[in-house]
Amino acid sequence: MIKCNVTVNGVISRAASVRTGKEGKVYISFAVKVNVSSKDGGSCKAVEVSVLQEGDGNELAQYSSGTRVELKGSLTFRKRESNFYFNFHADSVDFSPANNQDGIAGSMEFKGTVGKQVDEKTDKKGRQYLIFSAFSTEKDGDVFEYTWVRFIRFAPEHEAFLVPKGKIHIHGTLELSIYQDKINLGCRVEEISEWVRQDA
Numbered sequence: 642m643i644k645c646n647v648t649v650n651g652v653i654s655r656a657a658s659v660r661t662g663k664e665g666k667v668y669i670s671f672a673v674k675v676n677v678s679s680k681d682g683g684s685c686k687a688v689e690v691s692v693l694q695e696g697d698g699n700e701l702a703q704y705s706s707g708t709r710v711e712l713k714g715s716l717t718f719r720k721r722e723s724n725f726y727f728n729f730h731a732d733s734v735d736f737s738p739a740n741n742q743d744g745i746a747g748s749m750e751f752k753g754t755v756g757k758q759v760d761e762k763t764d765k766k767g768r769q770y771l772i773f774s775a776f777s778t779e780k781d782g783d784v785f786e787y788t789w790v791r792f793i794r795f796a797p798e799h800e801a802f803l804v805p806k807g808k809i810h811i812h813g814t815l816e817l818s819i820y821q822d823k824i825n826l827g828c829r830v831e832e833i834s835e836w837v838r839q840d841a
Contacts, residue, residue, distance in 0.1 A: 643777050643788060643826075645716040645815050647747030649690055649729060650709075650740055651675035657704030659697065669696045671704050673712065673729075676743040679819045686819045690716075690745075694731040703736055711738035716745070718826070720779070720786045725824050749815040749828045751790060752836050753777035755807045761799065769797040771830075775809060794830035802835040810836040 655672035662668055671692050678685045692712065712731045719726040727745075756774040763769050771794040776787040792811065803809065816827035 642752040643718055643749065643790065645747055645749045647714070647716045647745055647815060649673060649675060649712040649714075649716070650738060650742060650744050651690065652743075653704060653706050653708045653710060654689055656706045657701050659701070660693070666695060667697050668693045669698075669701065669704065673710060675745055677745065677817055677819050677824070684819060684822075686822060686824070688727060688824065690727040690729050692729045692731050694734060708736065709738060709741060711735040711740065716747075718788055720788045721781065745815070745817050747815050749790075749811070749813055751775070751777060751809070751811040751813075751828060753790070753809065755803065755805055755809060756789070757805050759799070759803055759805070768795065770795045771799060771803070773803070775811075788826070790826045790828055792828050792830050794833065796830075800833070800835070803833070808836040808838065810834045 651673040653671055654674035657669045657671035660668045660670045673690045673692055674687050675690060676685045676687050712729065713733045714729055714731040716727060716729050719728060753775045756776065759771055759773040761769065761771055772792070774789055774791050776789045779786045779788065811828065811830055812832040814829040814831065816829060818825045818827065
């Protein structure tokens with residue numbers, strides 16, 4: 642499970658239409674294009690965020706293609722083979738944002754499994770930190786999809802459950818970037834605990 646509470650700043654790339662959900666709720670559906678940069682700022686890639694917002698057709702004219710917007714809400718990811726999809730549920734839309742810089746920023750909650758190694762590092766000032774990757778699993782029909790996140794944790798602690806194949810529950814800061822023209826999901830860890838699955 643990966644869920645992010647974020648602010649998205651970008652340009653509407655698909656004009657809005659009205660959709661009705663399973664429970665009869667009416668939603669405005671549109672897409673926003675956001676340019677995501679590499680960590681060094683040397684390259685960027687446009688990603689399309691699919692947005693749903695509760696509302697009716699009375700305001701559709703505002704949601705025209707090419708309009709810059711700032712959205713606040715919850716972001717989830719879907720991976721299908723090599724394709725990566727951004728799905729966003731908007732709590733609010735600002736049609737005249739003070740900031741005109743593209744971006745997706747906010748917090749991440751993650752539940753998943755640690756990858757092959759947890760590296761203990763020391764920075765130039767002698768402070769210890771951990772780097773590790775972990776994956777979240779999602780079932781699509783009979784196929785399992787794995788979404789990987791790279792974590793960095795600035796703390797000397799290394800809990801016993803933080804080992805390869807360990808189950809973890811993390812809260813932290815989302816770090817979204819591009820690496821070799823692919824989306825790179827990262828997170829700066831603020832809280833970590835062992836994830837005890839409630840499957841029963």
